[in-house]
Amino acid sequence: MRTLRYIAKRIGGAILVIAVIILALFLIFYTLPSDPAQLSCGRPCSADQLTRVKAFMGLDKPWYQQMGDYVAGLFAGRTFGTGATAVVCAAPCLGYSFRLSEPVTTLIADRFPVTASIALGAAVLWLIVGVFTGVLAARKQGTWVDDTLMGLSALGISSPSYLVGLLAISLFALNLGWLPSGGYEPLTQDPGGWLYHLILPWIVLALINAAPYTRIMRTQTLQELDQDYVRTARSKGMPEGRVISRHVLRNASLPIVTLFGLDLGSLLGGAVLTERVFSMQGIGMLLLDAVNNLDLQVLVGTTLFAAVLVVLANLVVDICYSFIDPRVTLAR
Amino acid sequence: MAENHDDFAQQGDSTGLTEQNARTPDNQPQDSRPIITVRGMHVSFAGQDVTHGVGLDLFPGRITALVGESGSGKSVTAMALPHLDPSGASVRGTALLRDGETTIDLLSPDAPLQVIRGGRIGTIFQEPMTAFNPLLTIGRQVGEALDYHGPRLSREQKHERVLEQLREVGLPDAERIARSHPHELSGGQLQRAMIAMAIINRPQVLIADEPTTALDVTTQKAILDLLGRLTRELDLAVLLITHDMGVVWQAADTIYVMHDGRIVEQGPKQEIFAHPHQQYTRTLLEAVPRLDVASLERAADTNARDWAQEKKTCRHSSTAVSDSTALGVAGTAGIAENVDTTDKTVLSDTAGTGTGSSSPSTPAVLRVEDLSVRYGRGRASRQAVEDVNLTIGAGETLALVGESGAGKTTIARAISGQIRPTSGRVLLDGVDLAALHGRRLRQTRSDIGYVFQDSGSALNPDRTAGWSIAEPLQVHGMNAADRHKRVEKLLGQVSLPAELADRYPFELSGGQRQRVGIARALALRPRLLIADEPTSALDVTVQKRVLDLLHRLRCDYGYACLFITHDLGIVQEVADRVAVIRSGRIVEQGPMVEVLTHPHDAYTRTLLAASPTIGVRPE
Incomplete structure (x- = not known):
């Protein structure tokens, strides 16, 4: 009984740690001075194109919403874009590499x-x-x-x-x-x-x-x-x-x-x-x-x-x- | 120190047992040939002999005590028999174990260790808490002893044998004990399990190395009774190593007194206690704090007040102290090197400030009102101390007596402000400590001195003794020159030479360290001194001197003293009044003589009954 309670406590602690890690990851990587949309947009890249890529990748939203999408994707999967060009990333979706065209x-x-x-x-x-x-x-x-x-x-x-x-x-x-x-x-x-x-x-x-x-x-x-x-x-x-x-x-x-x-x-x-x-x-x-x-x-x-x-x-x-x-x- | 064991009374008696596992039918120690004969044993470390030609005889059905202070060589001597000495020890001499009709020389390098250990010689150790592997169940550890001796047993047979053995040593709920891990059991239960483990293969010899030093008096008595019963029932030859003359009196049949690696005296118990030949034996006996209710009663009958007064007051403190300090007497050169420094006379010029009497007119220095302490929160919380009321006047010593876990130290910590009471008040000179803050609180706290139990760990190992004593002075803003002077004076008052200020704790003996601890506690001239078992880690002769020192200082400083102890012998020696605590509650409180001679509470009576009382005084 005491052992079970101990294990339950540890699992709770582990979940908390993972949540903190996700937050830290987003804060670090999304404040980096590189723009993923720019990179996958290709060259030459018009402003119009860039906006569309951003919307497609979900980068037009604020960072916390992006993080919310990301966490939701971990459990429910997510879809980038709409219609024929939509890309499906099944759960647990750790992200999608637009460079390799494969879910992470x-x-x-x-x-x-x-x-x-x-x-x-x-x-x-x-x-x-x-x-x-x-x-x-x-x-x-x-x-x-x-x-x-x-x-x-x-x-x-x-x-x-x-x-x-x-x-x-x-x-x-x-x-x-x-x-x-x-x-x-x-x-x-x-x-x-x-x-x-x-x-x-x-x-x-x-x-x-x-x-x-x-x-x-x-x-x-x-x-x-x-x-x-x-x-x-x-x-x-x-x-x-x-x-x-x-x-x-x-x-x-x-x-x-x-x-x-x-x-x-x-x-x-x-x-x-x-x-x-x-x-x-x-x-x-x-x-x-x-x-x-x-x-x-x-x-x-x-x-x-x-x-x-x-x-x-x-x-x-x-x-x-x-x-x-x-x-x-x-x-x- | 040649073999003077030859004059030993039972030596060479050839009647008696021929079979090794024969049982003695009655309670009489069986006169027979010794089961182990030790001759000329030298144990040395790094080429340095620590024992010099020790001779011993162990007889079946008899408890032989090997008595001496720490460093006398008693433990290394005993542990050499099953080769359990620390690595690096080398042993010379012979120790013949009679094994049927043949003999085994235990000390020879090719002695069959696996047969001897556990099979012929069982061993129990001082600290039952650390002597068991913390990760394995008791049942497994006891059962393990069966794996290497006797016929191979099935799992079930082994388990049955373990349970049977646990019951035999007085653990009726053997199943639960066997399933438990060491940390789930009490010291007494563990020591019983340890005895079970040692005798499960029916060895002829049992070595018990300070088996009760870590235990409470009531547990101690039970364990010693158990050892006595097993000695008779299993015809065991028990070698009991101890520094405690009370234990010797309670348990032993024969005594060897050891000092500086030599057996200085030996003989039957009564003989040694009544007619000690050697000065050292005499000193040991006189240093034991005796619980002597009979003499108290006599005194109470005639003129209690005068008697108590004479013993406790400070009127003739310096002479009284040195008179009763056997070690201060000339002609004890053999002991002097083992002892800190000889007592100097009282340095203080302030003698006589405290009267020591507990007259009700004395205003209380400490008043504890309805003190309760709970540890933890919610369901897991535990009531440590409940509704405790205490009063101590200036110059008065109140002994707080109880067994481990009763809440003694909790009370001391609540009084000194280390923990916050759950309810109740602590008043120092009428001031409630809980109501104070900041400067005032620090000021008031400096009125409390604290002497800790373990002098070894209570001093910072990286700092000199002088630094430790001066620290409270520095905290309270005294300048360096004054500090230096005060430290020097304090060292003098605790009878230590001034040079000791530059020594580190590891360079000091246990007694010296405790004196440094006392000097530190007194540095700020406290109104209240809390002494938490200040002598329980010390040898008896050193203990005696520290107790005398505390008595003398009380006269010089006039502090109120809360003296925590589990030893009623010490209570009789130091206390004016006694409070007996059990499971966090004070069950009895009153003047020392009254409580010890006419205890009202059943628990006090149990404690009194369990305390070792030595019935004979040396002539």
């Missing part, structure tokens, strides 16, 4: 499997690597194992992903020829090809992202090993490995859960650099394209999508917490 929702839906494949695979990998190396470093505190792992993680934290990506491509793809330098095969069509194309991006992303996990996990494990309950567990005759796996790991992983939710959420919203380096057409590339072409509708749509993912990830983390740690539902 469709664009995102097309690209999401690519990004999700990269993000989920890499996340699983870096979580395993990070937690394992962190616990190992803690247990071997002060030895060469600890020093090596900490050195590597410092290297990982300070390496830019595009650099590591390019180095990996030049080694494994160009020199050794073991793996492709880029591209993507849908899982549904060619599972083998899907895996083959994803191994390199996964490893690159995992190596870089695992580094902070290693450090946090090491610190947490050392801290938990000092707790009284660890001594209690030992006093029962538990082997040290069990003490770690049954008692320490669960307590030490609490901050990791938070970090992981945020990292995964934001990565699902577009792995811009990785997608660029490995030439994969994910949401990150869609976003990059939109920025390069000032396609505001796509920009707003993908940003909102990414923000919602982060909020959702947070929500999932909060709910996970309430199951991992029985004390959290007590706080307020």
